[in-house]
Amino acid sequence: MAICTVYTSQSLNSTCSIYTPGKTHLGFNQKHLVFYSSSKKTIRRAATGVITCSVDDSRTVVIGLAADSGCGKSTFMRRLTSVFGGAAEPPKGGNPDSNTLISDTTTVICLDDYHSLDRTGRKEKGVTALDPRANNFDLMYEQVKALKDGKAVEKPIYNHVTGLLDPPELIKPPKILVIEGLHPMFDERVRDLLDFSIYLDISNEVKFAWKIQRDMAERGHSLESIKASIEARKPDFDAYIDPQKQYADAVIEVLPTQLIPDDNEGKVLRVKLIMKEGVNYFSPVYLFDEGSTISWIPCGRKLTCSYPGIKFFYCPETYFGHEVSVLEMDGQFDRLDELIYVESHLSNISTKFYGEITQQMLKHADFPGSNNGTGLFQTIIGLKIRDLYEQIFASKAKTPVEAKA
Numbered sequence: 001m002a003i004c005t006v007y008t009s010q011s012l013n014s015t016c017s018i019y020t021p022g023k024t025h026l027g028f029n030q031k032h033l034v035f036y037s038s039s040k041k042t043i044r045r046a047a048t049g050v051i052t053c054s055v056d057d058s059r060t061v062v063i064g065l066a067a068d069s070g071c072g073k074s075t076f077m078r079r080l081t082s083v084f085g086g087a088a089e090p091p092k093g094g095n096p097d098s099n100t101l102i103s104d105t106t107t108v109i110c111l112d113d114y115h116s117l118d119r120t121g122r123k124e125k126g127v128t129a130l131d132p133r134a135n136n137f138d139l140m141y142e143q144v145k146a147l148k149d150g151k152a153v154e155k156p157i158y159n160h161v162t163g164l165l166d167p168p169e170l171i172k173p174p175k176i177l178v179i180e181g182l183h184p185m186f187d188e189r190v191r192d193l194l195d196f197s198i199y200l201d202i203s204n205e206v207k208f209a210w211k212i213q214r215d216m217a218e219r220g221h222s223l224e225s226i227k228a229s230i231e232a233r234k235p236d237f238d239a240y241i242d243p244q245k246q247y248a249d250a251v252i253e254v255l256p257t258q259l260i261p262d263d264n265e266g267k268v269l270r271v272k273l274i275m276k277e278g279v280n281y282f283s284p285v286y287l288f289d290e291g292s293t294i295s296w297i298p299c300g301r302k303l304t305c306s307y308p309g310i311k312f313f314y315c316p317e318t319y320f321g322h323e324v325s326v327l328e329m330d331g332q333f334d335r336l337d338e339l340i341y342v343e344s345h346l347s348n349i350s351t352k353f354y355g356e357i358t359q360q361m362l363k364h365a366d367f368p369g370s371n372n373g374t375g376l377f378q379t380i381i382g383l384k385i386r387d388l389y390e391q392i393f394a395s396k397a398k399t400p401v402e403a404k405a
Ligand SMILES: Nc1ncnc2c1ncn2[C@@H]1O[C@H](COP(=O)(O)OP(=O)(O)OP(=O)(O)O)[C@@H](O)[C@H]1O
Pocket: 067, 068, 069, 070, 071, 072, 073, 074, 075, 076, 210, 211, 213, 214, 368, 369, 370, 374, 375
């Protein structure tokens, strides 16, 4: 679907026979809009016959993804891009250290690019990257707004390899813009531009386990330095990052399992998907019966589970004063192909065919979290974002347009 801006030199006449005031007429054929109207907005003039129009599908849907560093944002983005098909790549021929990822439908920009202080600057001033004083929110707002309005921007690049601010890169307005990083919901002006927002809320215990796994195993850091870096960031994390979760439309909260008493390994996870009620174009997923409280152990004949098993829980709740629905999964899958059994008991999942969640999870079985609730809920949110995008486009196509004589 597309909206047409109508340019015509014909004389326009509201009484023409094919126009019925108050009724929506959407006859759209390639570049020809046959007719249009709306019950909400009066179109004073209407064209007779078929009029040529230019297709305007420039509105960009903006998604915010907030989380601390090392909390699974990149993994989530890879799952989201995959839902839309196609792979995301850095801008062609650009800075090899660019943080941007572009696919046919999505452009993901990393908000680290709005650091106003480089690594040395932060050190000199004694501030962390999480501190608002190290970030340029005016520029972030201006550029996200411009992209949302269909205008290209020259976005700065924060180079994570050198710790310097590199020359800017050109970002064209995509269909879906994802702004991911530490502060997508911190500044009210930026927050108001978001069509949907997600917060990845990783508990300290789990964050620590993931950091050790990545930074010790893959980056050669010592246990002490990892502990020190988490501790050094904690005050600013608590002050500036964590409070953003109250604004999120969906929160994925990752906690240690409750299925193993006193577990401190952090391998088996309890993951909660907290979904705000009443959000435009978003209806929360539910288990069995919407609005009820349900506890479900799917292990048995249809789902293979080894110790400690799997437990689902679903209930309505209040989160920062908002009505939410919470879907929780504790434990991990033994066999991903059997996930179809769980999928078939979930409703409102916005799939396009039976088994789409299972197919996505199997496709990315090697991504971290594919055997537990983190992968499952990230995939579900990816599908909900696709659905939201399609609804916004459909509603945009119904928006009345003024004919310009
Ligand atoms: N769902 C998960 N289950 C287990 N480990 C995970 C999960 N998600 C992420 N991790 C671990 O955390 C590490 C960081 O993940 P990812 O790169 O997706 O995070 P990020 O937020 O993009 O990090 P950064 O901002 O530092 O680039 C992964 O290498 C992996 O070790």
